[in-house]
Amino acid sequence: MLAVAVIAGILFVWTLLSHRLSRWSITAPIAMMAAGIALTHGSDPPLRFDLDTGAFEHMVEVILALLLFVDAIEVPGGILGREKSIVLRLLGGALPLTLCAAFLTALAFFPDQPGWILAVLATVVVPLDLAPTAGVVRDRRIPARLREVLNVEGGLNDGVISPVFLLCIAASVEAHGAGAHYEEALLDALGAATWAIATGLVVGYAAGWLLRQSWSHGWTRSSAMRLGVLTVPVAAYTLSGALGGNGFIASFVAGVCFAPAARRLPESAVTMTDDLVTLMTIALWFLFGQIVNDEFWDGFQLSVILYALVAVTLVRMVPILLALIGTGMKLTDKLFLGWLGPRGVTSIVFGSLAVIDLPAREGDFIARVMTMTVMLSIVLHGLSSEPIGRFYERSTNARPAAATG
Numbered sequence: 001m002l003a004v005a006v007i008a009g010i011l012f013v014w015t016l017l018s019h020r021l022s023r024w025s026i027t028a029p030i031a032m033m034a035a036g037i038a039l040t041h042g043s044d045p046p047l048r049f050d051l052d053t054g055a056f057e058h059m060v061e062v063i064l065a066l067l068l069f070v071d072a073i074e075v076p077g078g079i080l081g082r083e084k085s086i087v088l089r090l091l092g093g094a095l096p097l098t099l100c101a102a103f104l105t106a107l108a109f110f111p112d113q114p115g116w117i118l119a120v121l122a123t124v125v126v127p128l129d130l131a132p133t134a135g136v137v138r139d140r141r142i143p144a145r146l147r148e149v150l151n152v153e154g155g156l157n158d159g160v161i162s163p164v165f166l167l168c169i170a171a172s173v174e175a176h177g178a179g180a181h182y183e184e185a186l187l188d189a190l191g192a193a194t195w196a197i198a199t200g201l202v203v204g205y206a207a208g209w210l211l212r213q214s215w216s217h218g219w220t221r222s223s224a225m226r227l228g229v230l231t232v233p234v235a236a237y238t239l240s241g242a243l244g245g246n247g248f249i250a251s252f253v254a255g256v257c258f259a260p261a262a263r264r265l266p267e268s269a270v271t272m273t274d275d276l277v278t279l280m281t282i283a284l285w286f287l288f289g290q291i292v293n294d295e296f297w298d299g300f301q302l303s304v305i306l307y308a309l310v311a312v313t314l315v316r317m318v319p320i321l322l323a324l325i326g327t328g329m330k331l332t333d334k335l336f337l338g339w340l341g342p343r344g345v346t347s348i349v350f351g352s353l354a355v356i357d358l359p360a361r362e363g364d365f366i367a368r369v370m371t372m373t374v375m376l377s378i379v380l381h382g383l384s385s386e387p388i389g390r391f392y393e394r395s396t397n398a399r400p401a402a403a404t405g
Contacts (some may be wrong), residue, residue, distance in 0.1 A: 005116040006047060008284050010035045022135070028113035029132040029285045029344070029378045036289015049290055056287070057352055062237070063284060064158075064349040065251040066277045067131070071155030072255025073262045073270060077236045083149045088325045090337070091155050091160060095126075097319035099164070102126050102311060109307040110365075114330040116172035117362045123165040124351050124366060125311045125373045129344030130154040131281050132378045136340060141393040146336055153337075158346040159252035163193045165350050166246060169357050195245030200253025203236040208256075208261025217263055225265060225274035232258055233273070248349075281345060288348065288374070297370045308372040312380060332395075336388065342381040343374050 002251065014021065021031070039047045050054075059083030059262050079342035096307045102122035130137055130150065211228050214220045220228070233251045262270060317338035324334045351370035 013192045025383040026195050027382040030382045032285035033289045036286040040290035041293050060349045063280045065237040068252040069255040073259040084131040087152050094319040094323035109303045116175045119168040123368050127346035128154050128157040129346045130344040131380050132344045136385050139389045141389040162248045166264045192246045195243045196249035197241045199240040200250040204254035204257025207232045212261045222266045225269045229269050230273045292325045304372050308376050311373050343377040
């Protein structure tokens with residue numbers, strides 16, 4: 001209980017000073033992670049959490065399921081948004097290239113690791129999560145077009161990578177077993193994805209239709225509607241798991257199918273789910289501080305640091321620049337989309353699942369690289385968010401001045 005009180009207290013203090021801290025780009029994830037590192041460090045720290053239990057794994061899985069659902073339903077203009085051409089280039093061109101770049105870079109830095117392990121690592125460090133830099137998507141100094149593209153990509157990116165991660169995990173597990181039956185692993189992963197998609201379709205469409213009918217006929221209240229929306233991703237996630245499907249894919253598909261109905265519901269209908277995701281994510285950053293201490297208590301490896309640094313910068317930026325050739329976008333806008341690729345909850349969840357499913361040595365390796373990647377991303381992308389906003393603000397103010405001059 002003391003730990004919960006401490007987390008709540010730190011969050012409250014950050015809330016009081018959030019506007020002032022934002023001038024120095026001190027985001028909530030940075031503040032909470034730093035507090036977690038400080039308060040759980042040492043042989044006899046003030047606070048200590050038991051992160052080896054299944055409760056922690058279930059918690060981060062639920063956070064990701066809710067996050068995927070919220071991302072999917074908050075996309076304006078349909079699933080691909082209004083900038084369909086740009087989003088298709090990012091997901092259909094840049095994303096595969098990014099996965100390949102992450103894999104080839106891992107081969108260069110960790111040549112002693114098996115190929116399938118490095119494939120799993122690529123799917124762990126690549127997924128985009130806007131939670132560490134959520135303010136960027138709401139920063140009106142940045143052009144609305146760029147914010148929408150980033151928001152749509154953030155909503156779809158991890159949903160697309162989820163089945164790829166499952167395939168790589170299944171193949172890696174089989175590679176460590178007798179016989180290495182890759183075909184069976186592939187069929188199992190495809191079966192799990194099929195059940196997940198079917199569950200998400202049914203739950204998303206059915207819940208959306210029922211809630212829309214109830215609201216239009218005046219059978220419910222807005223407060224009850226918020227609770228009803230919260231049950232949708234929970235139902236999709238748990239039902240899919242019971243049927244042998246993947247809960248993450250089911251939650252994402254449910255959000256996509258629920259989105260048309262959500263636009264006809266009160267604007268506050270999704271507020272409770274969104275706020276709950278935000279609160280749980282912020283608490284997770286504090287716990288992530290202990291994960292950093294646990295993974296690097298015996299020191300840092302240069303290869304892990306360098307790989308993580310490349311993973312959060314060039315591994316995404318170069319494919320983005322290549323995919324956007326011929327779009328007519330300015331170089332600064334391309335660099336913005338290439339740079340703003342924060343890693344967060346999705347990487348933590350995938351890394352935790354890898355630790356569970358893989359042998360201890362390989363699982364520990366992926367956990368260590370994942371931790372360093374997310375930590376660097378929280379710091380680098382978080383600290384750069386305010387300078388980026390100021391840059392676009394100066395650019396916007398300079399245009400009218402140039403025109404009048």
